[in-house]
Amino acid sequence: MDNKVPDIVELQRKVALYRNEDAFKSLFLFFYPSLTNFAYSITKSEESAEEVYSDVMLKLWEMNDSLYGIHNLKSYLYRAIKNASLNYLEKYHKLDYVNLDSISIEILPLHDNENEILANEFSRFTRIAIHSLPAKCQLVYKLIKEEGLSYKDVSEILHISVNTVEGHMVTALKKLQKALSIFLQPAKN
Amino acid sequence: MSQDRFLHLLSRMLANEATIQELDELNHLIEDDSNDKIFYENLQHKPNPYDFVTQYRANRAFELLAPKLTISQVNRSESTANTPSESTEPNKIGNRKYLYLWASIAASIIIVIFTWPLVFTSKQEQLSTAPHSEIATLKGQKSKITLPDGTQVWLNADSKIRYPEHFAGNIREVNLEGEAYFDVTHNKEKPFIIHTKEMNIKVLGTAFNVRAYPNEKKSEAALIRGSIEVSFNNRPDQKLILKPNEKIEVKNSPSVFNKTSVNKEEMKAAVIAINNISYIKSDSTVIETAWKNGKLVFDSQPFEQVSEEMERWYDVKFVIHDELLKKKLFTANFNNESIEDVLHFLKLSYPFNYTYHKETKTVTIN
Numbered sequence: 001m002d003n004k005v006p007d008i009v010e011l012q013r014k015v016a017l018y019r020n021e022d023a024f025k026s027l028f029l030f031f032y033p034s035l036t037n038f039a040y041s042i043t044k045s046e047e048s049a050e051e052v053y054s055d056v057m058l059k060l061w062e063m064n065d066s067l068y069g070i071h072n073l074k075s076y077l078y079r080a081i082k083n084a085s086l087n088y089l090e091k092y093h094k095l096d097y098v099n100l101d102s103i104s105i106e107i108l109p110l111h112d113n114e115n116e117i118l119a120n121e122f123s124r125f126t127r128i129a130i131h132s133l134p135a136k137c138q139l140v141y142k143l144i145k146e147e148g149l150s151y152k153d154v155s156e157i158l159h160i161s162v163n164t165v166e167g168h169m170v171t172a173l174k175k176l177q178k179a180l181s182i183f184l185q186p187a188k189n
Numbered sequence: 190m191s192q193d194r195f196l197h198l199l200s201r202m203l204a205n206e207a208t209i210q211e212l213d214e215l216n217h218l219i220e221d222d223s224n225d226k227i228f229y230e231n232l233q234h235k236p237n238p239y240d241f242v243t244q245y246r247a248n249r250a251f252e253l254l255a256p257k258l259t260i261s262q263v264n265r266s267e268s269t270a271n272t273p274s275e276s277t278e279p280n281k282i283g284n285r286k287y288l289y290l291w292a293s294i295a296a297s298i299i300i301v302i303f304t305w306p307l308v309f310t311s312k313q314e315q316l317s318t319a320p321h322s323e324i325a326t327l328k329g330q331k332s333k334i335t336l337p338d339g340t341q342v343w344l345n346a347d348s349k350i351r352y353p354e355h356f357a358g359n360i361r362e363v364n365l366e367g368e369a370y371f372d373v374t375h376n377k378e379k380p381f382i383i384h385t386k387e388m389n390i391k392v393l394g395t396a397f398n399v400r401a402y403p404n405e406k407k408s409e410a411a412l413i414r415g416s417i418e419v420s421f422n423n424r425p426d427q428k429l430i431l432k433p434n435e436k437i438e439v440k441n442s443p444s445v446f447n448k449t450s451v452n453k454e455e456m457k458a459a460v461i462a463i464n465n466i467s468y469i470k471s472d473s474t475v476i477e478t479a480w481k482n483g484k485l486v487f488d489s490q491p492f493e494q495v496s497e498e499m500e501r502w503y504d505v506k507f508v509i510h511d512e513l514l515k516k517k518l519f520t521a522n523f524n525n526e527s528i529e530d531v532l533h534f535l536k537l538s539y540p541f542n543y544t545y546h547k548e549t550k551t552v553t554i555n
Contacts, residue, residue, distance in 0.1 A: 021258060025251055028247070029244075029248065029251065032243070032246070032247035033247065050246070050250050053250070054254045057254065061258055126231065148205070149204070150205055150206060151204050154204075165204075166200060166201075169200040169203070169204065170197055173199055173200055176228075177196070180228065180231075
């Protein structure tokens with residue numbers, strides 16, 4: 001499968017200025033896996049995660065040309081998904097005020113896929129090790145390592161300080177390194 | 190202690206927060222510890238989130254959403270038609286937004302106009318104070334140069350490099366037009382900067398390829414090892430750091446290449462993209478730097494580009510009357526072959542009629 005990352009800014013421009021549905025579809029498909037996973041960590045239901053995602057993307061479409069003014073679309077979408085997911089919890093669980101600190105975060109369980117089978121031992125082990133990290137740690141790690149977001153982006157999305165983001169990230173790496181030490185050479189003196 | 194430092198730097202690198210000095214330090218830590226190196230290298234692997242199930246779900250979700258896209262469009266135009274009193278408000282905001290947009294564009298153009306000569310002359314002056322050497326290759330030529338600091342430069346055809354006879358001060362600066370491969374001698378105290386028309390590339394010590402031909406639509410820098418920092422002449426506040434195996438492509442500003450080929454679409458198009466560098470599958474040669482070893486490589490490129498490349502490579506001129514052929518994509522690689530052989534092989538994959546006139550060095554395609 002094509003692993004190339006599409007040119008987000010270019011697609012964003014086509015949607016904003018030319019209302020290009022194909023470009024919108026590309027954006028929708030591209031962000032689907034990571035953003036529905038992120039929505040799931042808050043709503044804890046795959047169905048509602050998809051609903052939240054579709055709602056957010058529809059709003060994006062309806063923004064018209066002001067969509068062109070969004071500087072970092074990925075970071076913007078993460079924040080939109082977070083707010084929409086929290087709103088969803090308030091609405092359907094009849095909660096008064098929900099924020100990220102007052103709820104537990106859950107990460108979507110792994111499901112076997114073709115990439116997994118093809119991947120080598122090490123990367124399979126890495127995925128399992130990542131999955132055993134504490135939820136927030138894992139979320140920070142995924143947002144940075146797999147989504148390529150910056151400390152500042154993650155700090156804005158999760159409402160934690162940049163230092164805390166770095167702390168989580170270093171902890172995640174430390175635990176990963178430990179979990180993967182069986183692959184490494186005997187410890188140095 | 191050093192483990193904590195390693196993880197700290199690694200974290201900063203993964204988040205694209207690391208400065209070039211930090212990346213340099215990280216590279217050194219990795220070289221010193223094989224365990225760190227293995228861990229680091231395996232972290233470079235990115236899982237592909239797009240497995241079959243997810244792909245299916247994403248498409249299904251879009252099918253469900255698709256009808257709403259047009260409905261929301263229709264609703265909006267209906268509401269503007271039926272209830273003008275309501276629609277005037279958002280429109281007003283829209284217009285004002287445009288006003289701001291245009292005002293800011295106008296302002297930035299004015300700033301550019303006023304600062305342009307300033308920036309330009311000061312740079313030129315600064316460079317011309319010390320004695321400089323300039324080395325240029327003609328079409329069909331390649332050259333290898335060793336700079337005063339030991340840095341090695343392979344200069345591709347039709348390219349030009351300008352550098353001081355010795356690097357004074359705390360910075361090593363050169364100017365490049367065209368394509369070159371750099372293997373920069375490491376010097377932490379004296380960063381090495383390559384200026385091209387569109388971008389400036391700052392390094393401490395690494396190997397990479399820069400392609401900045403003024404008549405092409407884009408410039409690019411591909412990193413083989415180490416790290417480089419790229420800044421742009423037309424957006425000084427933006428900086429990017431490249432990791433090994435990445436390349437950056439920058440659209441050349443319209444004034445640089447043929448003006449007639451610029452349409453509005455291109456003007457507005459995104460100007461910067463980061464991709465992975467590409468390999469020839471059979472022997473994992475890096476395509477971006479193959480020229481340095483005498484390999485002429487085309488990676489699904491339209492014949493238009495193929496012929497331009499060959500013009501530089503063999504110092505010939507192409508006259509193409511076959512419009513269809515210009516857009517046809519070619520993938521091939523040649524190892525020090527003659528132009529007759531190359532044309533012959535290209536013709537095998539897609540037939541075209543050509544005549545090669547040796548005296549005038551012209552290839553005519555009908």
